[in-house]
Amino acid sequence: MADASDMPADIPRAYRIPFSSPPPRLPSPDRFQEPYVDTPSPSHQENNITPGHLLAPTQSFASNDASPAGKKTYYQSRTYASIQKPNFQERRRQVRLSMSGKSVIVEYEDFMKRFVPAPPGQEEPTNKLKAMDFSKVPTKPEVNMYEPLMTALNHDWLLPEDVAISNANTPDPSAKTKNVVDAGLYRRADKDKVGKKTKWAYMELSIECKTEDVQHDPFNESKKSGNHEDASDIRKQILGQIMCYAGYVFDNQQRMHHFMLIIFADMARIICWDRAGLTATQAFNYVTDPLKLGRFIWRFARMTPAQRGHDPTAVRVPRDSVNGKLMLERAQPPKSLSVADDASTGTGKKQAKKRPKSATPKPVIPGDYPRAEFEKSLEGDAIWWRLRVDDSKQGSRYFLVGKPHFVAPGLAGRGTHTFIAIDEADPYGPFVYLKDAWRVAHTGIDQEGKILERLNSDDDGGPVPYVPSVRFHGDVEDQVTRSQEVWLEQNKGKTRDQCPLKTHRHYRLVVNEVGRPLALFKNMKELIGLVTLCLKAHGEAYNRKKLIHRDISAGNVLIYPELVCDANGVVTERPRPLLADWELAKRVDDPKEAPRQPDRTGTWQFMSASALSQPSKRIIVQDDVESFFHLVLYHAIRFIPHNCLNVGSFMEMYFDGHIEEHGVYYGGKDKLKSMENGELTTPRGFPLCFYVGEEASEDLPDPSVATPSPSITQTSDAASNSPSSSSVTNAEDAPRTHEHVIHPVTKLLEDCLLRLKAHYTLYVTQKSTDSSSHKQSHVKKATDVDSAVTSLRKKRKPTVKQPKVLSPAERAELEILAAKLADHSEMIDLFAEHYEEGDWPDDDRCPDQLPKDYKPNYNTLLATGGSKRAAGSAFETSAHQAKRSRVSGI
Template identity: 40%
Template sequence: MRGKIDIPPTIKEFMDLYVQDYYPELNKNIFSGAPSFSNETDMYKWITDTINNSDVVDSNRLVCASTPYKSDRNDSTHQAVDLGLYPTKFKPINEGDGEYNRRVNWSRIDLSIECKVDPTDQDPFDESADDLLPIAADRKKALGQILTYVENVFMHQHRTLHYMILFLGHYARIVRFDHSGVYSTTKFNYKTHGAILTTFLYRYSARDAAQRGHDPTATRLELRDPLVAQMRKLGQEEKKANPDDHVQRMFNASLDNAWPWYKLEVHVQRKSGEPEPPRGRLRSHQPPRITRSFVVGKPHFDAGGVVGRGTRGYVAVEVDAGGQLVGPFVYLKDAWRVDHDGIEQEGCVLEELNHHKVPFVPTLVCHGDLKGQVTESQDAWAKRKVKNPQVKRTFKKHQHYRLVVAEVGKPLEEFGSGFKLVSAVFCCLLAHQAAYEKAGIIHRDISSGNILLYQGANGVWMGLLNDWELSKRVDSPAARQPDRTGTWQFMSARALNNPDKEILVEDEIEAFFHVLLFHAVRFLPHSIHPDRVPKFLEDYFDSCVTFDGEYRCGSAKSMAMEGGFISITTYNLTPTTLKFVQRNDMNTAHILDELISRLLCSFKEVYAEENAPGQPSRPVPAHEDVNAFWSALGQMSNVEADAPPVTPPKPTKVRSRGKSRAPKASRRRGQRKVAPAHSDQGPAPISLREHRPVIALFREFMTRATEWPTDDKGEDLRVKYVKAEDTVGLAPNRSRKHTLDNAQPAPSTSKRSRI
């Protein structure tokens, strides 16, 4: 959250920014009679009764309910905010004796209220610090708690913003959250200045749902809605469908009765060259906006977090004008994209890629910004005119945006074998090369979550290079954001060590390598002790060092790139390097080990150069014919969107030789003996300045299909650990797609301390 929090110097400034409207300011103070509180229980009981017994909040619309003990059944964090305002007809049900045994409902809560007895030691904001972030453990814990609460609201609802009231003893704060940042009032005594809080509650409850932060383009589907019945019927198609139909299974999994279902609007933006719709008499200045609607259940993917893009992905079905579900399953992406000069809408990028027939990328269906849904925190900060140069904020303007594509992929971690993992990465390398050379576009966010497995019409699984929202045109000026662009775990070491570095082809190729390594270490056999794999993954992919107050690349990744090998002495307690081996013979190398070694020695050559590489000139478009390569293998005849590639030849299962004394010459190349940890004989490096050499290297290994074992994938050795992010933490056991706005990791913390 560094640089994402601000506190205006006066409460009036906060009120004028966000809650100044035609509702009058109240002079009365309903909180003036607050007693001395010895514990939080006394606080939430008194506050609940005070709000509900007043005429400040319209009880026909909203009601205050206490929910301190029982978490939402649908919440993996098991957190429960003390109080909240709820729509009156959806007030949480009493689940025990007394008024205060209600269960929090993150999908219905309208405004959150949290109580702390200590006004100082439990205050989540430190107004004496330049960045307003607390240092004391209890205060950091309090900040982590409220961020978790808001994250749950954003996760279970479609919100443009969310308000929270913090009661800190006899003091209070009003806090506003949107995807740009967090704005809080200064701390004030509500016994003596409670008219401020009374006025806020009065104005808040008088506003309509959209003004209170509910997304008007998202309609919650209640149980009796006809669309719900249609969705259930469509979900029953699983009995008739192919059991291997992953898209049908994903849609069925989204029909979770404990999760809210929605109808989402997409305000369609016309494609390039598409004629403008005819203008009517009453709207002569603006063409009519086309709106398409899609129904969704539980999100298939949720990036989590409070500040940032907040990306969610759904398997969706379109709704026609008559309210009927039509067409095939599609994938709908809901995100708050960074609205910054030089950053194009992802749909526009996909339109360009589709036009140039770039293979292995999503096919655009429709996309568009949601009118009027733009964050405001960045504008509030701009108006502050802060004179202190030490006070730095990185509030970004975020625009709510939806994108629909035809392909519904599944995570790369569901690959079937090492050969199929390498094949998926190879497909995405081809996509990256074609986008760069044919369309002049570079991706800039190669990561595990952005490479999907997609099954074509003929049943073949291939890699799909997804999420082009951070891409840029090669020949355009660098589209710079206020801080790093990318996903920390997979960014190149040079990019991590140089926050202002422009992302080049060699950085992207290195990111592909890190994605390959990440999945190989998790699922394929190697020389790291299984119990130490989680620690290795944390050290290599998540760790960092600090230099001059800035986060830099962790030592494990840096040493691998500079040394040309990956030391695992720390994890095995013996001097050795990482080696990939056969599952039934630790002394025989897996063919992947040779590929990894070739790539590592090539990175060593790159990092050994005296000066950092400059911007290479854009190569002459000479993209190698993808069809020719696949056809040579007898694997495909066409890579057009309507004719996906056929399956690569099935690798022959490599039988274990046990203790065979067969001479070395009789061994397959993929079963070479593991080289000593410090062998002087190394593989020949290749150039990583352009795509061709690395694609040729992957081609070489894929043509050796019979050397790849078919049963080399094992269980996932990564434990479900959570690493807190500087942008905000993720809920335990949640998908870890870390596309960071700040790309600044932070030390690991408990689930209640998520800073």
């Protein structure tokens, strides 16, 4: 039985120099471990490296990259894997659905008592507030509402330290989104910084104006508490719009909650947003009853920063301060280093001229990635922060950060922000990675830092390799969301488990490693090697530490640089895997069988097909192993040549596929069909096949007319002609000419599918069909455009597929294959064997094949007879789909 340490030597094993970040804990002994080079950790003077030497190539991603979870980019969060450029309407729909069922409407007095307390020692000027005149604010057109409203609010007695500014015409220049809110309250001290622009980083109270008192009211009070979304399209759009505006404030500030005022004609509502949901007042007429609006503004102007929602443990760092100058100093690139051409990797200038379309990542200086990313975080008008992390064992520590390295999509949920950070106690030490999130504070859910401490500990056989190492972690004071408490008070008799709003507690975690996205892999062989070692980490965590990850995704498998020094003192960088984000991990020896949360756990695009079909399913080893399969396929379909001419459609159907029934989202049929049949197909129905040296294009032969080629690799498994056989490609079904060489990843995916098909045949399809034979099957319902339309137009229930009756011999054979899927050693052997024996090209990456302008085909359903409502339910995504599009804990 092979071990991950039996991988070839070009998948390096040991971290020799703790150069930029301390390495993950590695296994010992290591077959390929070279003698340790006893070199001192470098100081902040990082210019001692021999110039002109390259690390393993890396690549810069455009801001519109479509990785659903792994892309660490600011502002460009998304939930669809198939969309690279989600427009503002799609973003609003996504964030609205992530907040579905998480709104609470309360009476004005209850809202004020809970969220807007009267300032101690001051008496409200009730007569002045009653005399406020809002009658000069017109209701139409909208653009004429802004300035009169600002005039009515801008009085020194009302706003002694704030100013109301209309900034509906100029977007925030520091934000990639061009969305603008109509107006806002800002501190007078920030007035010059704001001008007439929307400045999310300085906004204290956001104000939005609409012209219709019913049609433009985002909430429907007649609906039961927790589900106040109206069915009309315009009201849905407005709700998504204001949710996005609140999200921009959370993205750009360190917030516990945020207040918003929405005006619609002569009516108004006040809203308080937090990571659990929102609480809004009942609608009131602010023209005939000015006391309510005036009273809110008067109290708000006298609230402390913490009462307004600012996090007191986060302090802004001025650029000219001592810490600001330190951050600028640490962001400077090493002056003595230069990057030389390397013709052998195809990344040099001469080579670039020959291959202008090469997708080989650009080289960078060894160990410089954290520094370069930190430098980016300080660019433009980004706010710099000094964040406090409270560790129960080590006390408090402060970290210096710029703008986030990653911002999770959506408003309700964990709201994860990550940063490249400087430890103030070690200002010239290595950069570290800081994660700021609102963890789900439910019984049985551990802090991620405690999970990592268990993985890092010397107990139970020693540290697990290839996982982050904890530096500091802890809850942020007593910062807990409050919307869920309001919901419980409004819904007497309901238990906390019945509340759709989760309790979230603010939490910070600092780890030593700064990893790069997996999508920066050099070639497919490197990616397979990294995934193999992550399988090893997963197996050791499961078998020794009794933990299962439950969220294998593109964002959670990272590349961590190994820095090595040869005999001549030349430092180079080699890739190592880092299996990160253990916040959803669960003890497998936990006697509690009940789910800890009402939602699924994981990232939608990479979850197993059976978990997507069964929301309450307990995640087991087979589900996580299947997620590793989807992870390889995701990167192959985007960056390796193949015969799929419409990558966007494939991504939409396979990774984003879903249906909605009675408010519950289920996985699409394409992923499930692939697992059940043991094959991958293109949107046109041809077997999917990956090639060497060819990009997907119309120039490739049509599988339906081309002649068979002896170079096509057929299934060589002994079980290829048995009921367990599966394939990614087949010489008879998808023949190619001798000029097209099959890529070795094709055979790896094929062998994985053999095991997946056996598992589904025995334990998923049979069980699912038996339990739903008397009713409509959610698993089998079509979700692609054409099938959905056919079902809608014919208005008939889909038939239930009856499983094949297996003979004892067939069942025994399938049980052997299915058992391999649950055995980490078997799966490591499988990946290692393909890694060692496959004829892997050195330069097999091609440019990203997912079109930058691809959009899911919403219009097809409408054009072929579907209703608007059907189109929305068929293609809208939700919080059940998003990680960072993560589905659990939102």
